[in-house]
Amino acid sequence: MKVNQKDIENFHKNGFFILKGGAIVDFKDRIIEDLLSIIKSTIKYSNTNDKTKLLYDDFFKNSEGSQKSEQLSKCIDFVIENENDHEYSSALYEIFYNSPVVISSINNKLINDTLISLGVKHPLASDLPLVRIDRAKYRVFDTPWHQDYWQSYLSNNAIVAWFSLTQLFPGIGLLEVIPKSHKEGCLNFKKFEKGAAPFTLADNISTKRTMSIKLNYDEILFFNSYLIHRSGLNNSKTTRITLQMRYNDLTTLKKQVSPYVIKYSDCVESFHKSQLNFSKKSEV
């Protein structure tokens, strides 16, 4: 699964490269195995009633014979069809981030070697791996035209590795990219008002050359952080689950700082506040 000279040239020319190989199947299967166990535990330890839990349990057991990506699709679709107010799918979006298997997938040799071949001499994580859950026909979280530069702001040659865990087909919302647009460098961006994404490009861009990236299960997309891209619309009946990993380069860092910020979570903050109120009350 070596990256050859032509691949490297095309990556620099077009701003993206697709890596293909059998080892990618094993890599994705391991992540899916973990996501499935998180889905099962989330339902099992929730406060839903025992009858509903049994229903889920039965469904999960019945899906076990299928191929991993199909099993993940079936299970997440079943959860989304049967939940109220995105109760479980919203929780899963938060929890997937905290999986040690997902976090450690950022240190994959195959990905690391590819990054080096594509010009990131000493890869550094610029973010934790993000697991996106894109529900069918749900537009709020679609990402408009943007560059990932604002996430990977420390290196000019930062690269994003993007791949899908569920099967990709045109209606599910393929990632759309504008080949060669990375050559423009960092473009101005502005606040995005129409959805959950924070930013979009400030100025109009030519979208004539837009390409939808259809990846097979044994493929991973690598793209330059300056490449202009956006979410395709998921008009299908099935959820799309994808992963993105972002890397800076230690040898080109503009500043030697960490992009991670330790944050006091809302949950801990409100607990502390309630404790403070409680102790104030008891003093009176």
Ligand SMILES: O=C(O)CCC(=O)C(=O)O
């Ligand atoms: O997967 C997608 O639809 C878009 C992902 C993306 O561009 C991002 O999260 O930066």
Ligand SMILES: [Fe+2]
């Ligand atoms: Fe992006």
